[in-house]
Amino acid sequence: MRTERVFGFLKPQVALSEWDGEVRTLPLPDRVRVPLSRPGRVPLRPVVTVGEKVKSGQPLASTLSGTAVHAPITGEVIRIGPLHTPDGLQIQGIDILRGETEDWMSFQPIEDAEGASVDDLMNTAHSLGFPAPWKPEVLGEGGLSSGPLPIRTIAVIAVDREPGLSVQRRYLTERREELIGALGPLQRMAGDIRLVLLVPRSLANEARGTFSGIDVQEVPERYPENHWRLVLARLAGKGNLTIPGARGQGILLLTAENVALAGRALREGRPRTTKLITVSGKGMAEPVTVEAVIGTPISHVFEELGIQVEENDRIILGGIWRGHAQFDLQAPITRATDGLTINPASEVVHLEEAPCIHCGRCVRACPVRIQVGIVARLGEFGFGEDCYQAGAHACIECGLCAYVCPAKRPLVQYMRFGKSCHEKKEAEEAAAAVE
Amino acid sequence: MKPPLLSVAVGPHTHDGSSVAEIYLNQFLALVPAAVAGVLIWGMGGLRTLLLAVGASVVLEWVSARTRGRQVCLADGSVLVQGLLLGMLFHPETPWWLIVVGAALMVILGKHFFGGLGGYAFNPVLLSYAILLVSWPGQLNAAKQLAGYTLHIPPLEPLVAWRSFGVEASQVFSLGDLFVGQQIGGIGSSMILLLVVGGLYLMLRGFVPWRIPLAYLGSVFVTAWLFQLGAPADYPSPLFHLCSGIVVFAAFFLATDFTCSPVNPWAQVVFGIGCGLLTVIIRTFGAWPDGTVFAVLIMNMAQPLIDKIQRPVIGVEVPAQ
Numbered sequence: 001m002r003t004e005r006v007f008g009f010l011k012p013q014v015a016l017s018e019w020d021g022e023v024r025t026l027p028l029p030d031r032v033r034v035p036l037s038r039p040g041r042v043p044l045r046p047v048v049t050v051g052e053k054v055k056s057g058q059p060l061a062s063t064l065s066g067t068a069v070h071a072p073i074t075g076e077v078i079r080i081g082p083l084h085t086p087d088g089l090q091i092q093g094i095d096i097l098r099g100e101t102e103d104w105m106s107f108q109p110i111e112d113a114e115g116a117s118v119d120d121l122m123n124t125a126h127s128l129g130f131p132a133p134w135k136p137e138v139l140g141e142g143g144l145s146s147g148p149l150p151i152r153t154i155a156v157i158a159v160d161r162e163p164g165l166s167v168q169r170r171y172l173t174e175r176r177e178e179l180i181g182a183l184g185p186l187q188r189m190a191g192d193i194r195l196v197l198l199v200p201r202s203l204a205n206e207a208r209g210t211f212s213g214i215d216v217q218e219v220p221e222r223y224p225e226n227h228w229r230l231v232l233a234r235l236a237g238k239g240n241l242t243i244p245g246a247r248g249q250g251i252l253l254l255t256a257e258n259v260a261l262a263g264r265a266l267r268e269g270r271p272r273t274t275k276l277i278t279v280s281g282k283g284m285a286e287p288v289t290v291e292a293v294i295g296t297p298i299s300h301v302f303e304e305l306g307i308q309v310e311e312n313d314r315i316i317l318g319g320i321w322r323g324h325a326q327f328d329l330q331a332p333i334t335r336a337t338d339g340l341t342i343n344p345a346s347e348v349v350h351l352e353e354a355p356c357i358h359c360g361r362c363v364r365a366c367p368v369r370i371q372v373g374i375v376a377r378l379g380e381f382g383f384g385e386d387c388y389q390a391g392a393h394a395c396i397e398c399g400l401c402a403y404v405c406p407a408k409r410p411l412v413q414y415m416r417f418g419k420s421c422h423e424k425k426e427a428e429e430a431a432a433a434v435e
Numbered sequence: 436m437k438p439p440l441l442s443v444a445v446g447p448h449t450h451d452g453s454s455v456a457e458i459y460l461n462q463f464l465a466l467v468p469a470a471v472a473g474v475l476i477w478g479m480g481g482l483r484t485l486l487l488a489v490g491a492s493v494v495l496e497w498v499s500a501r502t503r504g505r506q507v508c509l510a511d512g513s514v515l516v517q518g519l520l521l522g523m524l525f526h527p528e529t530p531w532w533l534i535v536v537g538a539a540l541m542v543i544l545g546k547h548f549f550g551g552l553g554g555y556a557f558n559p560v561l562l563s564y565a566i567l568l569v570s571w572p573g574q575l576n577a578a579k580q581l582a583g584y585t586l587h588i589p590p591l592e593p594l595v596a597w598r599s600f601g602v603e604a605s606q607v608f609s610l611g612d613l614f615v616g617q618q619i620g621g622i623g624s625s626m627i628l629l630l631v632v633g634g635l636y637l638m639l640r641g642f643v644p645w646r647i648p649l650a651y652l653g654s655v656f657v658t659a660w661l662f663q664l665g666a667p668a669d670y671p672s673p674l675f676h677l678c679s680g681i682v683v684f685a686a687f688f689l690a691t692d693f694t695c696s697p698v699n700p701w702a703q704v705v706f707g708i709g710c711g712l713l714t715v716i717i718r719t720f721g722a723w724p725d726g727t728v729f730a731v732l733i734m735n736m737a738q739p740l741i742d743k744i745q746r747p748v749i750g751v752e753v754p755a756q
Contacts, residue, residue: 229750312441312442316446324446325444325445325448355553358694369746373698399449405453407455
């Protein structure tokens with residue numbers, strides 16, 4: 001990938017990866033850790049107790065409406081307690097110790113997706129953990145996640161989040177059949193809602209042939225132009241997405257992987273338990289995409305791939321641009337994890353608390369045209385209001401500013417700090433208004 | 436076994452490898468040809484002046500940073516470049532004390548009073564030189580101080596010749612001679628050809644914002660050409676303007692100082708145009724033959740305002756006024 005500035009005239013442009021190596025299925029880990037709901041989402045309540053034996057596919061926790069999280073392996077629940085999400089939030093999780101045999105709790109599959117009624121499809125998908133948030137009556141109380149309805153567009157995105165990852169695009173290449181099989185039921189469930197398939201530009205023509213009857217739209221294969229929020233902004237037809245967000249534009253974003261796995265779950269009558277992740281970094285000649293069960297500790301992935309983790313290495317869930325560094329090798333693979341990157345200690349980037357020299361590279365690199373240099377300085381010293389006025393909340397946290405900063409300032413962190421200062425103040429004001 | 440301690444930080448977990456030191460090292464390298472040519476022309480006097488300016492600046496930077504309780508940041512190389520820039524503005528017979536005073540004004544008043552690199556409002560080199568120019572005009576009058584040298588070029592600064600004796604006097608100078616640096620002036624700051632080579636290198640590598648020098652020099656050319664169009668008998672050609680004095684030096688190395696120049700593309704163009712316009716106007720009507728110093732300082736002052744020429748942020752509703 002080309003990451004350097006070309007003679008100072010052009011912005012850094014980072015191409016998305018095009019490789020499609022074989023997918024390796026990892027053996028089941030001895031222990032999994034399944035995260036439950038994040039703050040702000042519909043709460044999941046555990047329906048199992050410590051010491052209980054569970055089968056693969058058995059519901060572990062469920063919302064009031066019945067949407068569940070399912071056990072990825074067969075074994076015994078050994079702990080229900082706090083864990084850390086990849087981005088560092090403390091939430092509840094359930095630990096399962098693997099048993100001797102693998103046993104499935106199956107549901108009634110949909111034998112004939114063409115013949116089944118839409119209600120059957122909806123209800124089965126719902127019980128398998130794939131609720132349709134555009135039908136509030138199916139969700140019942142609480143819904144999947146808060147957001148203004150109605151949804152007018154469902155966007156299925158088969159473009160990877162960032163360079164170096166090769167997960168979503170695989171559902172256009174070697175796993176194409178699964179996506180084709182899933183889009184039919186999705187289209188029927190969607191009814192009048194517009195369905196859009198977003199694909200990388202180089203695969204667009206092929207996809208138009210394969211997915212006939214579906215609105216296929218191209219996405220540039222360059223980071224950060226492929227950033228999902230920028231793509232959605234383009235789809236919404238205006239440059240305004242960050243306020244109030246995709247839902248405010250009536251768009252529901254589904255990843256190609258989630259859609260394909262929902263289709264598989266319907267066919268097989270088994271809840272989704274796996275996740276594709278691209279592993280890259282230290283000691284690996286080239287990245288490899290593996291299929292692991294949700295909740296697999298990252299140490300298991302490294303053991304299976306023969307990667308030695310040493311002192312001061314940096315382990316990142318996600319890609320090198322927007323991924324989150326982990327402090328714990330027991331951190332689990334979650335549904336939203338597309339990548340696992342390990343930077344050896346010698347290649348770890350150290351940012352500094354250095355003063356800004358006002359060179360302006362960040363400003364010219366910013367895809368949403370924030371005056372990064374000045375806004376980051378405001379954020380650094382906690383001027384949340386001024387950050388907000390200058391548009392800090394439009395930041396998509398792509399990381400290009402910090403990538404080009406010669407002073408190696410932690411610009412993304414400063415932006416986030418500025419944003420959080422503003423949000424904190426707004427929350428306080430809202431609380432005061434209630435009183 | 437104890438699990439290994441991992442390195443944790445916020446993303447991105449990659450960097451393009453650029454550094455402040457890299458920028459200033461390259462700026463220093465780009466100045467070296469002109470500085471060496473200056474020394475070759477002016478001999479030991481030139482070498483003494485450059486070494487004294489750089490040396491005094493480095494020592495004063497170290498002292499200032501220590502006094503402010505800051506970690507000494509000589510490593511970023513900025514003071515090396517600024518010391519050399521200041522030295523190249525002086526003529527070879529500048530008294531040693533004047534150089535030291537200049538370095539002190541630059542580092543202490545121009546830079547550290549404002550908080551060091553990244554904090555100052557005016558280019559410290561120009562601020563210091565402007566104060567010296569106003570305070571000790573006699574000592575900085577190159578033609579007067581260089582009277583002892585045996586020269587095979589007209590013993591007068593081209594701009595002084597034009598302002599004192601009219602356009603005919605300016606035609607004594609061959610443009611070719613001026614372009615290769617055959618003129619009375621600072622050590623290296625009038626080596627037009629070598630400065631252009633160094634400046635182009637910096638522009639192409641992205642170590643100076645390329646729009647500023649282009650807009651600056653273009654604006655000097657157009658403004659001077661308009662003057663000449665109006666009254667050819669009173670005003671010299673645009674090329675004479677470009678090849679005399681320190682305008683090329685300023686366009687590539689002084690106006691482009693990151694800290695006090697705009698960062699937005701169109702703001703940079705406006706900044707460059709403003710510099711060029713003011714340079715020619717001050718040269719034509721001002722009390723000082725070379726208005727470049729003051730033109731850039733005035734535009735430095737306007738930088739925060741000019742930098743308001745921005746494109747709107749994507750994804751933000753325009754706040755109700």
